[in-house]
Amino acid sequence: MTTQLDLYSAPDPERTAELKRTGILEESDLITAGFLATAPGGHPPRNSGLPRLEHPEETESWVDARVEEGSEFIKVVVESTDMPTLRTAAPRAGGNIPVTAAVAHPSIIDVRGRVSTDEQALDGAIREEQDYLDGLYARVEQLRAEVEADLAAAPAGHGGSAQDLLDRDARMAALATRRADLERAENGLYFGRLDRADGERIHIGRMGLRDEELSPLLVDWRAPAAASFYTATVGSGSDVRRRRHIRTGRRRVTGVNDELLDLEQAGPDDGAEGHQADAFVGEAALMESLTAHRTGRMGDIVATLQGEQDRIIRSGAEGILVVQGGPGTGKTAVALHRAALLLYTYPRIAESGVLVVGPNATFLSYIEAVLPSLGETQAVLTTPDTLLPGVTPTRAEDAAVAALKGHPAMADVIAAAVADRQAPARDTDLTFDGDTFQLAASVIAAARSHATRGGHDFNSAGRAFREELWSHVTDLVVAHGEQLLTDVEEGFEAELRRVDASLSKGTDQLPGQVDAAGTEVTGTVAAHERDRVRAELEADADVAAVIDGLWPALTPEGFREDLLGDRDRLVSALAAIDTDQTLGESGPIELLHRSAGGGWSLADIALLDEAAELLGTDDTDNPSAAVAARERDLAYARRVLASTGTRGVSAEAMADRFAERDTRVLAERAAADRTWAYGHAVVDEAQELSPMQWRMLLRRVPSGSLTIVGDVHQTSSADGTTSWDTLTAAHPRRRWQVVELTVNYRTPQEVVDAALPVLRALDPTAPQPVSARSGASSPWRLQVDEDLIGGTAQLAAQEHAALAGGHLAVIAPPELLTDLASAVADLVPGTSAGEGLDLDSSCVVITPTQAKGLEFDGVLVADVGGILAAPRGLSDLYVAMTRTTSGLGLLHVGDAPEVIAQVPIRSLG
Numbered sequence: 001m002t003t004q005l006d007l008y009s010a011p012d013p014e015r016t017a018e019l020k021r022t023g024i025l026e027e028s029d030l031i032t033a034g035f036l037a038t039a040p041g042g043h044p045p046r047n048s049g050l051p052r053l054e055h056p057e058e059t060e061s062w063v064d065a066r067v068e069e070g071s072e073f074i075k076v077v078v079e080s081t082d083m084p085t086l087r088t089a090a091p092r093a094g095g096n097i098p099v100t101a102a103v104a105h106p107s108i109i110d111v112r113g114r115v116s117t118d119e120q121a122l123d124g125a126i127r128e129e130q131d132y133l134d135g136l137y138a139r140v141e142q143l144r145a146e147v148e149a150d151l152a153a154a155p156a157g158h159g160g161s162a163q164d165l166l167d168r169d170a171r172m173a174a175l176a177t178r179r180a181d182l183e184r185a186e187n188g189l190y191f192g193r194l195d196r197a198d199g200e201r202i203h204i205g206r207m208g209l210r211d212e213e214l215s216p217l218l219v220d221w222r223a224p225a226a227a228s229f230y231t232a233t234v235g236s237g238s239d240v241r242r243r244r245h246i247r248t249g250r251r252r253v254t255g256v257n258d259e260l261l262d263l264e265q266a267g268p269d270d271g272a273e274g275h276q277a278d279a280f281v282g283e284a285a286l287m288e289s290l291t292a293h294r295t296g297r298m299g300d301i302v303a304t305l306q307g308e309q310d311r312i313i314r315s316g317a318e319g320i321l322v323v324q325g326g327p328g329t330g331k332t333a334v335a336l337h338r339a340a341l342l343l344y345t346y347p348r349i350a351e352s353g354v355l356v357v358g359p360n361a362t363f364l365s366y367i368e369a370v371l372p373s374l375g376e377t378q379a380v381l382t383t384p385d386t387l388l389p390g391v392t393p394t395r396a397e398d399a400a401v402a403a404l405k406g407h408p409a410m411a412d413v414i415a416a417a418v419a420d421r422q423a424p425a426r427d428t429d430l431t432f433d434g435d436t437f438q439l440a441a442s443v444i445a446a447a448r449s450h451a452t453r454g455g456h457d458f459n460s461a462g463r464a465f466r467e468e469l470w471s472h473v474t475d476l477v478v479a480h481g482e483q484l485l486t487d488v489e490e491g492f493e494a495e496l497r498r499v500d501a502s503l504s505k506g507t508d509q510l511p512g513q514v515d516a517a518g519t520e521v522t523g524t525v526a527a528h529e530r531d532r533v534r535a536e537l538e539a540d541a542d543v544a545a546v547i548d549g550l551w552p553a554l555t556p557e558g559f560r561e562d563l564l565g566d567r568d569r570l571v572s573a574l575a576a577i578d579t580d581q582t583l584g585e586s587g588p589i590e591l592l593h594r595s596a597g598g599g600w601s602l603a604d605i606a607l608l609d610e611a612a613e614l615l616g617t618d619d620t621d622n623p624s625a626a627v628a629a630r631e632r633d634l635a636y637a638r639r640v641l642a643s644t645g646t647r648g649v650s651a652e653a654m655a656d657r658f659a660e661r662d663t664r665v666l667a668e669r670a671a672a673d674r675t676w677a678y679g680h681a682v683v684d685e686a687q688e689l690s691p692m693q694w695r696m697l698l699r700r701v702p703s704g705s706l707t708i709v710g711d712v713h714q715t716s717s718a719d720g721t722t723s724w725d726t727l728t729a730a731h732p733r734r735r736w737q738v739v740e741l742t743v744n745y746r747t748p749q750e751v752v753d754a755a756l757p758v759l760r761a762l763d764p765t766a767p768q769p770v771s772a773r774s775g776a777s778s779p780w781r782l783q784v785d786e787d788l789i790g791g792t793a794q795l796a797a798q799e800h801a802a803l804a805g806g807h808l809a810v811i812a813p814p815e816l817l818t819d820l821a822s823a824v825a826d827l828v829p830g831t832s833a834g835e836g837l838d839l840d841s842s843c844v845v846i847t848p849t850q851a852k853g854l855e856f857d858g859v860l861v862a863d864v865g866g867i868l869a870a871p872r873g874l875s876d877l878y879v880a881m882t883r884t885t886s887g888l889g890l891l892h893v894g895d896a897p898e899v900i901a902q903v904p905i906r907s908l909g
């Protein structure tokens with residue numbers, strides 16, 4: 001049964017009196033106002049402490065009230081159900097607190113506490129915004145109809161040149177994009193309004209819309225005109241008088257919150273909240289969003305961005321912006337919104353795309369919907385292990401080997417190893433046609449010096465080197481031939497003289513100075529004869545082996561195998577650097593040598609990329625990419641011709657046009673090309689990257705425009721960054737700026753406080769983190785000495801049931817994962833774990849590394865001691881404890897580790 005409640009209603013005084021009489025409300029409870037609104041579907045937020053609805057389609061109601069200074073809390077009393085009463089976060093003075101209560105039988109909901117508002121003003125505001133929203137949708141419908149008409153009117157595609165077909169293709173693609181844009185309008189199209197002192201109103205939304213006269217109806221949130229929606233505060237000098245947040249559910253306005261920024265203008269009953277300079281922007285809308293259920297996927301926060309976040313998002317595209325921030329401060333959200341803003345603002349970035357790098361595939365699934373929801377598809381989402389097209393790491397590797405391969409000195413090792421492959425200058429013999437020729441060391445050295453002049457890559461320089469040697473060898477062979485001819489000639493003349501003498505008959509002319517093949521028998525070889533000699537030389541496998549061997553064409557993969565698989569080569573390359581001091585004394589040669597063969601590891605990717613950069617492309621040996629591209633173009637051309645019924649154009653001719661104008665979408669082209677120059681890159685969980693991975697990444701963005709977000713207290717990889725100074729110092733020529741986010745939007749203050757000793761153990765000087773809300777969680781710990789797996793699984797089942805459909809993560813050390821996942825799955829069907837983690841599952845069992853960047857309604861940390869035992873155990877524990885939006889349980893074997901000792905104990909009940 002669906003129950004509809006009035007959108008807004010004042011509390012019923014009679015009913016209130018009855019509630020006081022029956023003791024549900026206390027006499028001292030002051031009820032000044034209460035409002036209800038309904039939105040079908042959904043569940044109460046986890047933080048409400050209310051059970052999930054068995055039939056969520058019945059109703060979900062929320063109460064929105066302004067809480068005045070001095071109030072401690074507001075409480076929602078739900079009569080006629082046995083649901084607990086709700087105590088929300090202690091309100092900030094002057095802020096709005098949304099309270100969500102799910103009511104199966106909503107006979108009455110009252111708000112108590114000192115709350116006040118003017119429901120008539122709100123009612124009017126909602127009607128006003130509903131009218132505006134209706135107008136926006138009318139315009140959207142009109143634009144949609146135009147796009148559909150254009151699509152229908154597009155020529156069927158018969159006949160015409162290949163160029164015409166391509167133009168038609170491009171036009172259809174543009175119309176389809178426009179249609180997709182307009183479809184996005186169904187979700188949160190309009191969310192903000194600014195009233196300026198001069199009476200101008202700006203309506204802000206997910207996209208820009210204009211009326212038929214081209215006057216703006218809706219300003220895209222990214223446009224400069226929208227900036228003050230996120231940043232204007234009382235006393236900030238802006239001319240904004242009122243900021244209004246409009247909450248919508250599809251095409252219906254469900255709530256309005258006003259903040260008056262020009263307090264002198266605000267009357268006492270303006271129906272709006274005053275705004276403190278340090279308060280949140282649109283607090284009611286923000287709190288509603290923060291306490292909503294997690295879905296397993298990140299959503300955009302475009303309606304509730306806060307000032308410090310907005311300033312980062314809008315800062316210019318130049319240089320590298322490092323955003324440091326504790327857990328939950330919105331770094332990921334900010335980085336993605338910044339990418340959307342840059343794509344919108346700078347055409348040159350849109351033309352070359354944005355690279356988004358995240359720590360693992362699960363994290364990419366978690367964030368993948370954010371940019372499309374903001375209308376941006378020109379981004380390539382990737383992880384460090386897929387940054388090198390065509391190479392997939394399949395091999396696990398020791399942390400010590402991985403750390404060694406990630407060390408910045410490996411760049412010198414690779415460079416030295418590459419140099420070692422360039423023509424060692426020693427006398428070298430080769431045999432051709434039964435004769436032995438010598439390439440003198442001095443000739444090889446000169447050719448090498450000519451080839452490396454001008455800073456060419458290894459393979460280009462190698463081509464020049466080999467060409468010089470081929471030419472030299474040809475000279476040697478030709479000279480040898482000339483010598484033979486001279487010898488023959490001299491022998492012939494001697495013979496003639498002998499004959500002359502014997503015949504006593506003089507001669508001054510030899511028969512035929514030029515023979516039939518054009519060879520000048522006087523000693524100079526004709527050009528075409530030289531070419532013939534060169535061709536014969538090149539066809540000689542032994543000669544080619546000697547010349548190619550002096551400076552071989554190399555692929556990065558072959559080079560890496562040759563290097564790591566050959567102890568002598570390693571010794572020689574490592575001799576280039578002071579191994580004791582730079583790579584440690586743990587036997588770098590042995591560690592690296594051992595890691596040869598058996599596929600690629602993650603750390604190999606950056607080494608291969610470094611090698612690829614120095615080696616350059618080897619087109620001669622690798623035509624396959626070009627062949628594959630041609631086949632793809634041909635197949636596509638045939639499909640287009642077949643589907644459009646075009647005659648008179650061959651698939652080959654059309655494919656030729658594709659080759660000139662690659663029809664793959666930008667993101668596809670970029671992802672397949674190692675040398676693609678992205679317009680901007682976003683690097684998330686950036687603290688995890690090794691110095692060698694940084695070199696690889698920075699190469700992808702020659703413009704040097706990057707947004708790097710991370711937290712140096714959450715670093716878990718052995719070769720990751722624990723100070724941004726190290727990173728900036730390693731690349732002094734780049735332009736760096738480090739900024740900080742300070743407020744945790746994910747984790748309630750109680751959890752932040754519970755994690756504080758861990759943070760302080762990591763860094764005693766770390767600033768005290770602040771959360772946006774409190775009162776939503778009571779972290780606990782429990783000693784589980786016997787049957788850790790079974791005990792944890794049981795607790796997980798209990799917690800999962802208590803979440804009533806909310807998302808639970810059990811975070812455990814890697815060695816427990818398999819057993820724990822199967823034990824939890826026995827009790828909680830549908831539990832997901834391991835590779836290919838299903839984020840839609842309401843229960844997951846994961847390691848701290850896998851949990852990076854994710855968030856859940858509740859978290860159970862299994863075996864705190866086991867997590868702390870890892871090389872970066874404190875960081876891992878800090879990550880694990882800060883993934884929750886509400887509940888946190890910590891399980892430990894034996895005495896509680898010191899860093900969690902002050903968390904209250906929960907007894908097994």
Ligand SMILES: Nc1ncnc2c1ncn2[C@@H]1O[C@H](COP(=O)(O)OP(=O)(O)OP(=O)(O)O)[C@@H](O)[C@H]1O
Binds near residue numbers: 299328331711853
């Ligand atoms: N202004 C905001 N409005 C609404 N929600 C927000 C806002 N800022 C952050 N959040 C929410 O807070 C949560 C944490 O954000 P996010 O994952 O971006 O933080 P983070 O700094 O990357 O965290 P971590 O370092 O722990 O991975 C997300 O659910 C995000 O949507």
